[in-house]
Amino acid sequence: MDSGIVPALAASVNDQFSLQSNASQVYGPKQPFVIGVAGGSASGKTTVCQKIISQLHDQRVVLIQQDSFYRSLTDEMKKNVQEYNFDHPNAFNTELLLSCMNTLKQGQAVSIPHYDFKIRQSIEAARRVNSSDIIILEGILILHDPEVRNLMNMKIFVDTDSDVRLARRIQRDTIERGRNIESVLNQYAKFVKPSFEEFILPSKKHADIIIPRGGDNNVAIDLIVQHIRTKLGQHDLCKIYHNLFAIYSTFQIRGMHTLIRDVNTKKHDFVFYADRLIRLVVEYGLGHLPFSEKLVTTPTGSVYTGVVFCKRLCGVSIIRSGESMENALRACCKGIKIGKILIHREGKSGRQLIYEKLPADIASRHVLLLDPVLASGNSAIEAISLLLSKGVPEANIIFLNLVSAPQGIHAVCKRFPLLKIVTSEIETSLDKNLQAIPGMGEFGDRYFGTDDSATSLA
Numbered sequence: 001m002d003s004g005i006v007p008a009l010a011a012s013v014n015d016q017f018s019l020q021s022n023a024s025q026v027y028g029p030k031q032p033f034v035i036g037v038a039g040g041s042a043s044g045k046t047t048v049c050q051k052i053i054s055q056l057h058d059q060r061v062v063l064i065q066q067d068s069f070y071r072s073l074t075d076e077m078k079k080n081v082q083e084y085n086f087d088h089p090n091a092f093n094t095e096l097l098l099s100c101m102n103t104l105k106q107g108q109a110v111s112i113p114h115y116d117f118k119i120r121q122s123i124e125a126a127r128r129v130n131s132s133d134i135i136i137l138e139g140i141l142i143l144h145d146p147e148v149r150n151l152m153n154m155k156i157f158v159d160t161d162s163d164v165r166l167a168r169r170i171q172r173d174t175i176e177r178g179r180n181i182e183s184v185l186n187q188y189a190k191f192v193k194p195s196f197e198e199f200i201l202p203s204k205k206h207a208d209i210i211i212p213r214g215g216d217n218n219v220a221i222d223l224i225v226q227h228i229r230t231k232l233g234q235h236d237l238c239k240i241y242h243n244l245f246a247i248y249s250t251f252q253i254r255g256m257h258t259l260i261r262d263v264n265t266k267k268h269d270f271v272f273y274a275d276r277l278i279r280l281v282v283e284y285g286l287g288h289l290p291f292s293e294k295l296v297t298t299p300t301g302s303v304y305t306g307v308v309f310c311k312r313l314c315g316v317s318i319i320r321s322g323e324s325m326e327n328a329l330r331a332c333c334k335g336i337k338i339g340k341i342l343i344h345r346e347g348k349s350g351r352q353l354i355y356e357k358l359p360a361d362i363a364s365r366h367v368l369l370l371d372p373v374l375a376s377g378n379s380a381i382e383a384i385s386l387l388l389s390k391g392v393p394e395a396n397i398i399f400l401n402l403v404s405a406p407q408g409i410h411a412v413c414k415r416f417p418l419l420k421i422v423t424s425e426i427e428t429s430l431d432k433n434l435q436a437i438p439g440m441g442e443f444g445d446r447y448f449g450t451d452d453s454a455t456s457l458a
């Protein structure tokens with residue numbers, strides 16, 4: 001199949017993001033993956049970026065536009081705006097762009113200006129932008145400057161026929177940028193076309209990938225997204241540990257995580273969205289129970305080939321946060337027995353079992369172990385060891401979390417390779433206090449309203 005994608009210099013894609021193949025690398029310091037998207041005006045750069053971002057919905061992506069770094073025009077220049085070349089490299093504040101990009105590459109937040117095309121004015125530090133796993137830098141001249149090019153792990157050139165670009169530009173600039181047809185045509189002939197030929201077109205040779213037809217080229221966009229995913233080594237931990245299952249992320253799930261992770265979220269909302277996520281984790285976890293085939297007859301007289309899940313189940317919550325997951329489990333499994341374990345934390349690594357109340361016949365049940373946060377794994381190991389000592393087969397335990405830190409995953413998955421962990425998101429790391437990062441604070445305090453700050457916000 002012809003994708004229409006041209007892998008111009010595919011081998012030159014910087015390999016610093018090559019697939020991480022061993023566990024210790026997964027949570028080591030990692031630099032953002034920077035993608036540059038260049039091309040003539042109205043070639044479809046912004047459209048292509050939006051499509052890439054939408055397909056990478058389970059990744060943290062930030063879009064930086066070279067347009068934001070346009071220099072403001074003085075009043076004098078504005079009077080003669082028809083003489084100003086907005087397509088020349090000097091029209092941009094490239095020093096500021098480089099400094100912002102370098103800060104983002106170091107993983108730090110930065111303030112980006114906003115450029116108003118209608119009044120041709122830049123507003124300094126208008127938008128606070130956090131660094132991300134992926135940074136997309138888009139603009140007509142981002143492949144022109146060698147220093148800007150050097151920032152990139154992947155360089156894309158959007159190649160669209162010049163007639164199509166002019167037609168789109170007339171439409172866009174008259175509708176969105178407050179121009180009239182005559183001024184668009186004059187500017188195009190005087191500056192846009194000559195600068196395209198002098199600066200933009202020659203920069204195409206630096207591209208790793210050339211996309212003909214821009215945003216219409218879905219095959220090319222799919223291939224680019226696949227390549228980015230491979231380079232990022234997404235879901236590496238799931239590849240390493242076949243007993244780890246992360247829910248497939250959607251914008252809905254990211255949105256709920258955004259709310260429960262936000263320090264300013266009030267208790268009521270925290271509980272509401274945590275409950276929604278917990279319900280998803282519980283449903284997904286139940287899907288990992290053994291099942292057998294079952295045929296049923298529908299009201300139309302047809303036969304439906306279905307499944308029936310194992311019914312000998314119980315839940316075990318690790319007090320106190322784990323209790324927040326009990327309701328969701330009860331809602332999914334009517335009348336389910338739920339046991340409890342209380343583990344006391346002593347210092348950084350010490351754990352002591354304080355209390356247990358488990359169904360007497362637990363050894364013959366499948367156990368859904370409940371704890372919203374897997375951090376170091378110390379409490380989990382204590383709880384799982386107790387279940388094993390009661391005769392529960394390791395393969396009959398499904399450990400349900402909202403978030404799991406890599407360190408906890410390594411500790412639990414290595415020690416109990418037959419048990420399954422089901423989680424809604426994998427964290428970046430643990431801090432020195434053994435808190436999951438980015439995390440969501442003390443889950444139990446926020447959920448049950450025993451946190452001072454949460455109570456005051458409620």
Ligand SMILES: Nc1ncnc2c1ncn2[C@@H]1O[C@H](COP(=O)(O)OP(=O)(O)O)[C@@H](O)[C@H]1O
Pocket residue numbers: 039040041042043044045046047048168169171172213214215216
């Ligand atoms: N494949 C396409 N078909 C039709 N219109 C398009 C297509 N791609 C982009 N456009 C329109 O053309 C204009 C310029 O596209 P845009 O993505 O903003 O280009 P650029 O960022 O390269 O200037 C926009 O109004 C956009 O909606």
Ligand SMILES: Nc1ccn([C@@H]2O[C@H](COP(=O)(O)O)[C@@H](O)[C@H]2O)c(=O)n1
Pocket residue numbers: 040041042045067070086087117120139140192
């Ligand atoms: N005040 C301005 C600033 C820029 N332009 C034109 O915008 C084009 C770049 O934006 P794209 O989304 O099309 O890449 C560039 O060609 C400038 O001519 C402008 O008209 N007025």
Ligand SMILES: [Mg+2]
Pocket residue numbers: 045046
């Ligand atoms: Mg654009």
